[in-house]
Amino acid sequence: MNGLTMLIVLLGLAGKKPAVPQRAEVPMVTLEGETQGTTYHIKYPDERQRNFKKSVDSLLMTIDRCLSTYRPDSEISEFNRAESHRFRLPYFYPVLKKSEEVYRATDGAFDPTVKPLVEAYEQGKKSLELWLPNVDSLLQYVGFQYIKYDAVSVRKLKKNVRLDFNALAQGYTVDVIAVFLESKGINRYMVEVGGEVRCRGERSPGQWWNVGIESPTQPGGLQTTIRMANRAMATSGNYRNQYRQNGQTFGHIINPKVGFSQQGALLSVTVFAPDAMTADAFATAFIVMGLDESQRFLASHRELDAFLVYKDESDSLKTVATPGIREFLSH
Template identity: 75%
Template structure:
């Protein structure tokens, strides 16, 4: 879904304070594992050398039990099969709230009720049978305005509407794990789940966290890298998950207004924000909006930074970065 290669390398900077010198003497703790159909990697400095893998895995399980559409016993699956749902865990409401925020500010380019269309795309890719004739009937159930919620529960305003949080759940998971580390006094960390990343502090004395951005034309290859501290990033692209049918190419990031996705000049959007859920949601929205609308949007929303990879009219690969992130990319 995301198309991001992450890596940690050494990046020097100047102005070393005594606090950095003390933190450099603390060994790095590294955790890794599998979750949400992908992998996670966590690195942090802790004077007590605590190993948080057990509570981290417990948190990941709890988030899945709330937000995973692949689990029939999850809260979101229960809601999709009914007309309303009372929240059982503290994870459903924050994601709904963020989804509503991004839905409104992008004029519906981001919409978690797109699930019926995503299922049609996946079935079409698997079977090879045409599915576009079904989009008009499926669009009847796609619009976040059909969802009503408060801090306690969520309801459907229209029968058969269903939610899919895959476009921001991994980013939210990163945030939950980051908050957990901070609650335990960890000030220097990097959390990565499925390519979504959030960092705080520095890797060690003289070193920033450095994260790689995958090339959309050389999957598995590196396009650029970015120095990071005290922010989050997420990448979306249609260049991995797509298929061709009747001479047309369709990507997995569905436009909730048309019911399908067609190629655009924008190949990859890497978004930087204070939290990973925000970055994750906007990365998806921008792939729906396309290059021109995304650049106009970013010019009006300086709270976000972005690194965009696209093809010009001659088919040449180009990149553009917003002012707030440009100097940190190489």
């Protein structure tokens, strides 16, 4: 998710719904591990106590072979070095399609061709050398309009354009695991990868899954918790993965229109959507768009909900939630 591992705490306590007739509680299966430079946690009740960890780890490795920019042998790395690529695994095309969807919906605030700028930021953070003078020359390679694709292959319309799916790959990974669990007849689950979460059904009879959202001003602490069922969520923020140079703060979520991150009032955004990939991509886009533009967008896109943390003009911490999730938040 956006190169940022959010510490979203998956609480053992479940939020309660109105009382319902009690049924015998099915034992919970818990899977944990490491992937994509972060961790994953999966919980699901199963009368047969089936353990799918081996299958999940195999899925995670296959997704990495397709979408990881840190692997030189991945499909996306091969494409970034070439002019075109024919898909071998079934994961490239869905992420590319979602990227275009969010790119168009946000007028380019989300753009997976931001890779050259991300590399410049990472090199600047590592070396502490000035990289902003290179932004204008790198911006010529940024723009999803330079990508042409179909369900079989992808190609560049301009040399040196490169893709980076880190802003939605973890969310997509959550969705792939969720679909796998459903294929095994698991209809109640919580899947979390690097802070991106998708839940289905109840945690136990009469109880929701309860998920915590990290405070952007107190890393490791909770800003709030939310009761979830049949929804996904993802959080983005520039407050952790950043550095200062010459009195200026640079964050890792880069505005693809100007070439660097822009510090504003908005500290973090948690987006709720039917699937985690959509939530992940829009969470990144909203950080780029800022508080006011994000709120306007959400007002006209009721299929999404969001919890936003920001600082007002007096530097006081404030939060705002869209109507669809207010009753599910703790207070």
